[in-house]
Amino acid sequence: MTPPLDDAALPNRLPRPKEELEALKRAWKPTSGLGLLKEVNNNIIGVMYIGTALLFFVISGTLALVMRAQLAVPENDVLGHSLYNQFFTVHGTGMMFLFAVPIVEAIGVFLLPSMLAARDLPFPRLSAFAFWAYLFGGLAFFCSLIFEVAPDGGWFMYPPLTSMKFSPGINADFWLLGIGFIEISAIAGAIEIIVGILRTRPPGMTLDKIPVYCWSMLVMAGMIVFAFPAVIIATALLEIERAFDWPFFIAERGGDPLLWQHLFWFFGHPEVYIIFLPAAGLVSMMVPALAQRPLIGHDWVVVALVGTGFFSFGLWVHHMFATGIPPLSLSFFSAASMAVSVPAGIQVFAWIATLGKGRLQWTVATWFLLGFLFIFVAGGLTGVMVAVIPFDWQAHDSYFVVAHLHYVLIGGMVFPVFAGLYHWWPTLKGTMLSERLGRWAFWMMFIGFNVAFFPMHVSGLMGMPRRVYTYPGDLGWNALNMVSTVGAFVMAFGVLLVLIDMARDAFGRGRPAPENPWKAGTLEWIPNDDYATRSIPHVRSLYPLWDNPNLSREVQEGAHYLPGAPTRRRETIVTSPIEARPQYLMPMPGPHWSHFLAGLFTAAHFICLAVQLYWVSLVPGVLAIASVFWWVWSLDRGADHPPQDVGGGWRVPVYLQGSENHSWWGTAVLLLVDGTAFACLCFTYVFLWTVSPDVWPAGTDALPGLGWLFGEAALWVVAAGAMLLASRAVAGNRSWAMRGALLVGLLLMLAAAVAEPYNRIGSGLVASESAYGAIVYMLASWQVFHVVILVLMTGLALARSFAGRLHARRRVTFDNVMLVWLYTCGQGVVSLLLVHLFPRLAV
Amino acid sequence: MEKTAFTATFTGMMSAFLIWAAHFAAVYGINGLICAREWDGVELYGHPVAVVLILGATAIALLLAAGVLAAALWGAAPGRRTSEDPRRFIRLFTALAAAGSLVAILWNGLPALQVPACG
Ligand code: HEM
Ligand SMILES: [Cu+2]
Numbered sequence: 013m014t015p016p017l018d019d020a021a022l023p024n025r026l027p028r029p030k031e032e033l034e035a036l037k038r039a040w041k042p043t044s045g046l047g048l049l050k051e052v053n054n055n056i057i058g059v060m061y062i063g064t065a066l067l068f069f070v071i072s073g074t075l076a077l078v079m080r081a082q083l084a085v086p087e088n089d090v091l092g093h094s095l096y097n098q099f100f101t102v103h104g105t106g107m108m109f110l111f112a113v114p115i116v117e118a119i120g121v122f123l124l125p126s127m128l129a130a131r132d133l134p135f136p137r138l139s140a141f142a143f144w145a146y147l148f149g150g151l152a153f154f155c156s157l158i159f160e161v162a163p164d165g166g167w168f169m170y171p172p173l174t175s176m177k178f179s180p181g182i183n184a185d186f187w188l189l190g191i192g193f194i195e196i197s198a199i200a201g202a203i204e205i206i207v208g209i210l211r212t213r214p215p216g217m218t219l220d221k222i223p224v225y226c227w228s229m230l231v232m233a234g235m236i237v238f239a240f241p242a243v244i245i246a247t248a249l250l251e252i253e254r255a256f257d258w259p260f261f262i263a264e265r266g267g268d269p270l271l272w273q274h275l276f277w278f279f280g281h282p283e284v285y286i287i288f289l290p291a292a293g294l295v296s297m298m299v300p301a302l303a304q305r306p307l308i309g310h311d312w313v314v315v316a317l318v319g320t321g322f323f324s325f326g327l328w329v330h331h332m333f334a335t336g337i338p339p340l341s342l343s344f345f346s347a348a349s350m351a352v353s354v355p356a357g358i359q360v361f362a363w364i365a366t367l368g369k370g371r372l373q374w375t376v377a378t379w380f381l382l383g384f385l386f387i388f389v390a391g392g393l394t395g396v397m398v399a400v401i402p403f404d405w406q407a408h409d410s411y412f413v414v415a416h417l418h419y420v421l422i423g424g425m426v427f428p429v430f431a432g433l434y435h436w437w438p439t440l441k442g443t444m445l446s447e448r449l450g451r452w453a454f455w456m457m458f459i460g461f462n463v464a465f466f467p468m469h470v471s472g473l474m475g476m477p478r479r480v481y482t483y484p485g486d487l488g489w490n491a492l493n494m495v496s497t498v499g500a501f502v503m504a505f506g507v508l509l510v511l512i513d514m515a516r517d518a519f520g521r522g523r524p525a526p527e528n529p530w531k532a533g534t535l536e537w538i539p540n541d542d543y544a545t546r547s548i549p550h551v552r553s554l555y556p557l558w559d560n561p562n563l564s565r566e567v568q569e570g571a572h573y574l575p576g577a578p579t580r581r582r583e584t585i586v587t588s589p590i591e592a593r594p595q596y597l598m599p600m601p602g603p604h605w606s607h608f609l610a611g612l613f614t615a616a617h618f619i620c621l622a623v624q625l626y627w628v629s630l631v632p633g634v635l636a637i638a639s640v641f642w643w644v645w646s647l648d649r650g651a652d653h654p655p656q657d658v659g660g661g662w663r664v665p666v667y668l669q670g671s672e673n674h675s676w677w678g679t680a681v682l683l684l685v686d687g688t689a690f691a692c693l694c695f696t697y698v699f700l701w702t703v704s705p706d707v708w709p710a711g712t713d714a715l716p717g718l719g720w721l722f723g724e725a726a727l728w729v730v731a732a733g734a735m736l737l738a739s740r741a742v743a744g745n746r747s748w749a750m751r752g753a754l755l756v757g758l759l760l761m762l763a764a765a766v767a768e769p770y771n772r773i774g775s776g777l778v779a780s781e782s783a784y785g786a787i788v789y790m791l792a793s794w795q796v797f798h799v800v801i802l803v804l805m806t807g808l809a810l811a812r813s814f815a816g817r818l819h820a821r822r823r824v825t826f827d828n829v830m831l832v833w834l835y836t837c838g839q840g841v842v843s844l845l846l847v848h849l850f851p852r853l854a855v
Numbered sequence: 856m857e858k859t860a861f862t863a864t865f866t867g868m869m870s871a872f873l874i875w876a877a878h879f880a881a882v883y884g885i886n887g888l889i890c891a892r893e894w895d896g897v898e899l900y901g902h903p904v905a906v907v908l909i910l911g912a913t914a915i916a917l918l919l920a921a922g923v924l925a926a927a928l929w930g931a932a933p934g935r936r937t938s939e940d941p942r943r944f945i946r947l948f949t950a951l952a953a954a955g956s957l958v959a960i961l962w963n964g965l966p967a968l969q970v971p972a973c974g
Binding site: 322 | 860861864865869872873875876879882883886887888890891892905909937938940941943944945947948951952955956958959962963965966967970971972973974
């Protein structure tokens, strides 16, 4: 007999009424069969998301094996030249964009809510949409290989190799449109993760008690917000160049291929850390659990994570050391590249110290972690080597770099992810993977990996270049390549064993796991169901389960916050971002078809664009927009219930307007993405000017008069004013005044957006003639694009207003439109100042 | 009320890293511009213009980061309006970030003394 729990200090009194649990179960009951497509619950989406990422890993890995088979012996002809190029491009792209980033986000979708004891992430439909868009887009991308129209310009797609002149087919378009749109899914996930970590923590989990993994995900999501827009802008520019001949990257007309490299690597280097930091976060959670003691230097590790996030943005040019950039500029990046290894070192020391001081449990995860430490440290050392500029000139584009990058990527993320797979598997459905198979898998992967990639350092130093499909037999590389190929197959066999192990479990052959099998200290080990934990625990430390051995039982009996579903629907507690005090009860959308259809149609739209069915693409495009309307229509329900008791004396409202609302936060993060994209366009403008000032207008004659600048800017300012008036009208429930102000404002914005290209056409500027024309029209198009979005968003607000769903006490939708609107007006003014004043002031 | 506290606190915690980022962008931009415009022959106070501007920017950034460090150590750090629990962490975070950024800024600025600007 276990003694009854002492209820005096607990948030809710025990025992709980029986109906409470039933209501909770009913609200969170998953749909079955085809209904799976409608599902939004993070437990289900997370698993499908991880599964898809693993599938894409296997596909990309298979391509690598074929490449290795081709390279096993000299002058081989398994793959021809052009097919090899497609293979390494799809392999690299697939691994980076369709496996590595998605899987760390997928693990986050699965793991974060349970680590935060939230019932779900704040925007469940958004993560489901991101998943479906990713699945359909990814499948289409791989299918391009079957038709031999896969991109072949490398995963970094450097122009001019990828520009129309040298890649006339649709191969490059597949990359640009396919990947460009999967980035959007990554950004959707990032918004979800940021708002989730900041706003849906359990009561008491103040800033200092956030688990390291959540910090690492916060940093990763923040990095996505500031890095991905650069590659989205780059792909948009290249696609526009290919489709309309606007010369952004064509040197003869004032463009510059280096612009691509800047934008690409401004994303591409942080990308490596976007992949690595979440993996490091996983390690920082597994190490304490396996060593049975708190992580040594926790605060330092958190600072190191955030610092790495920042510093890694200062590294992009180290991929461009061989492009003729001035020496002092290079040395800034060389210095930053070496500096960034310090925070990584801090983490490695924290892990080793914790492992050394604790009583280590020897699980499969432990082995994978040790393998990770070994490989990652080796990869870090070769990284410091290539950060030395003269060495980089020597090793650049040789197999040494291939070896380095796989040591870092496979050591830094694949091994921790596999460790995590074994470690957190029991939280899935209470079964364990096989320790024996897992150990075999580890050794085959570890040995196979080193046998495959260590020799590449040597062959690289012996002069073997990367991205060659074959080589003559008399250069002394034969044995090294044969060994590499054998190693790659051994490693692949190890991966296969893991898949077999997972399949065994799926067919019911897994061992039942005890509750909390590794005796870990964090919340995800409290038994879970579709509704997450029965009640949301009050947190008092970093390892709540170690500090309160009763916690798990208290939570399961419903003694903590929100033990039921008081409003009879899916909901979770929103807490304040620093002190994690309960603020309101967030209703969560349930299963629905809309986000699934939106994902499907968005993918279809982009695929039509890629194969140049421009008119046909309009159909799925319109359907996708319609689905999104359907999706958001049922959100923003207003305060349809009185404030509810969640326990611990907290009585919280079920609706909050203004800047506390979670969707307001989501919109704010989205605008950070938008602002970064705009900053990239401004950078493009200034960069193209520094490289080809000769295509900029020499005097003011060729420029439109200043009257245009003042007139258009005035339109944007007045449009912003109209929005502020509309906002006042909402507050006073003057619906017609609001509708009028919105319409007038929209017309003013349309006029402003059209006036700019109109006056440029009038002054004789042609976009395809020079890089100057191209970027000026690009900035103007960017504003037009925003106004089109605002027409849709304002249309939604108006429709809601007519349906009686928008008024003074239910205005979250309106406030979000207002944010985007005001941002657009501000951006419009800045854009005008740049394009009208810069050529007048520049020397 | 906590919303404003959050924005201010969070920006405060990140301020040293943001100073680093601004410094980095500034020195890279300055040098890029000077070389692209072929102004590297110009002198300022008897030294190459790139060196003077970059060292100047570095000095300013170092002062700012040192200010953040001092504020964190003497308790004027962000988070004053929050309860004792997270405050200790916020101060430690700010101080460590400032110390790290100080070193990183110095390390980034020093090459200006040795490496020719445009070569
Ligand atoms: C399963 C084991 C793997 C093997 C055997 C393998 C093998 C290869 C080979 C043979 C190449 C082509 C090198 C060349 O021709 O220059 C390559 C390139 C590449 N791999 Fe892997 N790889 C593996 C896993 C991964 C993983 C897990 C990632 C990332 C997470 C990755 C990312 C890349 C990238 C980015 C490239 C460069 C592609 C390019 O140059 O465009 N690989 N790999
Ligand atoms: Cu890099």
